[in-house]
Amino acid sequence: MTNAYIPQAKLANQALVGKIKDIKRAAPNASLDVTGHSLGTMVSAQAVAKLYQDNAKAFEKIGRVVLFDGPDVTQSLKQMGLSDKEIKAVGEKVTYYVNPFDMVSMLNRTAPYEAQFGKVNVIVPLNFSTTFDGATSSHDFGEFQIDAHGNPLSASETFHPEMLTAGRKLAKLLDTTFSKVGATGIKRVATGVILAALSGGVSALIALGMSALDAKAIYDAFNKAYKGIVAEAKQKASAWNQTHIPDYQNRIRRASGSQKIELRSELLQSVAQDAVFQSEAFVSEVKMIMNQGLETVQKEIQEGHQAAHNLATYLDSWEVNALLAEFNLSAFWDSGLESDTNRAANAYLREMSSVSATLMQVSQHIEAVDSEGASGFNQLMAETQANFGRR
Structure with missing residues (x-):
């Protein structure tokens, strides 16, 4: 470096x-x-x-x-x-x-x-x-x-160009971050310190003589921007898939020979990636809805308790609490169902990831799998599921 x-x-x-x-x-x-x-x-x-x-x-x-x-x-x-x-x-x-x-x-x-x-x-x-x-x-x-x-x-430029852009952005971010570190006056540290910082945290920067405030500011800014580059590329990759997957069928019909094989492989790669994107979004939405529902129920129970205490002018607090004993979260929220739903959502995501991984494998051996037909795909699917089961 x-x-x-x-x-x-x-x-x-x-x-x-x-x-x-x-x-x-x-x-x-x-x-x-x-x-x-x-x-x-x-x-x-x-x-x-x-x-x-x-x-x-x-x-x-x-x-x-x-x-x-x-x-x-x-x-x-x-x-x-x-x-x-x-x-x-x-x-x-x-x-x-x-x-x-x-x-x-x-x-x-x-x-x-x-x-x-x-x-x-x-x-x-x-x-x-x-x-x-x-x-x-x-x-x-x-x-x-x-x-x-x-x-x-x-x-x-015609196949997932967002990756080219992400690489350029990360290269620029690294260069900019090194410049920030170098500006602190620490000789010959600029190009090496960010790797040490990310593996050892802010303490690695402090150990090199930088103030805790400066170290945290550089570390946090880099980490946020780095993750932002990856998140932006993922969003753009999803948009690219949505736009181009429908076009592949027409392009495949017009193609021949090695070009057709390449297009079919790219189509499978894109479908596999998009399947994971959509399943991740679905599982995230399910969990968000459950969290929102739980927060709503908890809020309603809390407000109900507060309202009861405010209205019960002629009762002692213990009497109010006794009346509200059954008015609690377990009466209105099925935690067992919540756990079952979470397990089902995670199982669905694992299954979709398994299918996606199989499609990736098919795309890499498309001619062989194509000649074997359904049996070849089923064999790859079984192998992939076995690998996922060992994780």
Whole structure:
């Protein structure tokens, strides 16, 4: 995050040099593919770039460099001494897949995607989550979906463009937040502190010498804006689905071959995502109605008790309380039914999530499932339900 040539990359470069010598000796016509995730993307990119810088002939043995959930390393490559022309040459072999909701993916990505190092693909993630959302962290491989061609499902200007926008907004938010931290006068902390803050809370910022007030203000502002970016993207994704799902049938009728397969896969992905959106909204509405109903009943009981005490001028308070003993929440609100309704709503959401996950699986293997018909779908459904049962 400080645009340094990191020690791990220096070691990886040495490993590449040695491995390429082995390949030339044992399999002269073979090439070496390189991949990495998170920190591994920086290690891989810098190691390969150094190889190009030192030995262009050896660099020719590098095949594809495919990187997941990593920041742009352009500035670090410049600090390593590579020119713009050299960075572009290395980038011809590099493909990134980045999650628009992941902080690590969006570091140093305020420049247009096409101006960044390598070919940058912004994925359409499985969940709308932040980097620190535990089981569904946007930094995990579990967030990658696969398209009809076997590649990570990626956004474009014509397919879920809200993901491209979300990534740009998160990149800008990170840059702005770093500037705020740097403005406090803490040397070389600006690019690293927000990750420490989010993993350790405001105390991590205070430990670095920042005042509690400043730390909380920066932390709260970042957290609110970050979650806002994800929530806005979810709302826009739902709107995109509602607008485009009806169009897919006509487009599929007109398409042929691989294009038809791709469109059918995209349709299933969108339907699956929309099913989860609608079930989440339904369950949320059910719970909101129950909460509102409970609050109304509690309010009416409280007002009834108060009215009775006000009217009972000639009775002692204990006599009024005795008369109102049966006028309580249990007489007017069935807590058992409330629990049953909550359980049913949660079960419905789990079931819809299971169906959605199955549709995702079908979209990734659409030709195979299509040839197997209902039996293939039923098998995937059974496997998915078994997986959900283990959660």
